[in-house]
Amino acid sequence: xxxxxxxxxxxxxxxxxxxxxxxxxxxxxxxxxxxxxxxxxxxxxxxxxxxxxxxxxxxxxxxxxxxxxxxxxxxxxxxxxxxxxxxxxxxxxxxxxxxxxxxxxxxxxxxxxxxx
Amino acid sequence: xxxxxxxxxxxxxxxxxxxxxxxxxxxxxxxxxxxxxxxxxxxxxxxxxxxxxxxxxxxxxxxxxxxxxxxxxxxxxxxxxxxxxxxxxxxxxxxxxxxxxxxxxxxxxx
Numbered sequence: 203x204x205x206x207x208x209x210x211x212x213x214x215x216x217x218x219x220x221x222x223x224x225x226x227x228x229x230x231x232x233x234x235x236x237x238x239x240x241x242x243x244x245x246x247x248x249x250x251x252x253x254x255x256x257x258x259x260x261x262x263x264x265x266x267x268x269x270x271x272x273x274x275x276x277x278x279x280x281x282x283x284x285x286x287x288x289x290x291x292x293x294x295x296x297x298x299x300x301x302x303x304x305x306x307x308x309x310x311x312x313x314x315x316x317x318x
Numbered sequence: 319x320x321x322x323x324x325x326x327x328x329x330x331x332x333x334x335x336x337x338x339x340x341x342x343x344x345x346x347x348x349x350x351x352x353x354x355x356x357x358x359x360x361x362x363x364x365x366x367x368x369x370x371x372x373x374x375x376x377x378x379x380x381x382x383x384x385x386x387x388x389x390x391x392x393x394x395x396x397x398x399x400x401x402x403x404x405x406x407x408x409x410x411x412x413x414x415x416x417x418x419x420x421x422x423x424x425x426x427x428x
Binding site: 250 | 322327350352354360361362364367408412415416417418419420421
């Protein structure tokens with residue numbers, strides 16, 4: 203049981219380049235989400251998904267796309283990277299249909315992205 | 319809309335002293351509340367959580383938190399801090415979407 207995994211751990215991009223941040227979980231969680239972390243701002247929700255085929259926008263979705271074709275995977279795509287997207291990105295997952303304790307979100311180790 | 323405020327950006331505490339981190343939330347119903355800890359360069363680790371029931375919640379690493387509905391607070395405490403507790407601490411409130419506070423950085427001096 204690997205939990206939530208993210209790749210790559212670190213990436214440097216030039217402005218305008220595209221890339222996909224990978225996220226996978228092996229806990230059969232319905233809910234998956236992407237956050238970005240910036241100094242002094244905590245974590246902000248980018249996109250989330252409550253199940254395969256269903257995605258929705260969070261607080262800061264502009265410049266990012268997501269899809270959810272399987273329960274396990276939730277990739278985050280940057281179509282044209284900008285310096286403002288330099289950040290640390292975290293993926294998280296949890297059960298969503300059950301109440302209470304099982305809604306706890308588990309986080310991946312993060313991806314550090316630098317856009318020049 | 320839900321939101322979380324952590325009033326203290328940075329706290330310095332001596333090793334062995336007590337620690338209290340403040341968290342205030344805004345949420346229309348009974349909240350699910352969490353404290354996470356992040357060591358430098360690491361991901362987020364869940365310290366403890368409150369869903370219902372006993373308002374004093376025990377977590378890992380000797381931490382506890384108390385939910386006070388009347389004050390909309392969920393403050394984190396530890397009676398005696400260790401050098402390894404130096405980290406950034408985040409309070410969060412959850413519906414389906416987790417809303418985080420800006421975080422409190424804890425420095426532990428010898």
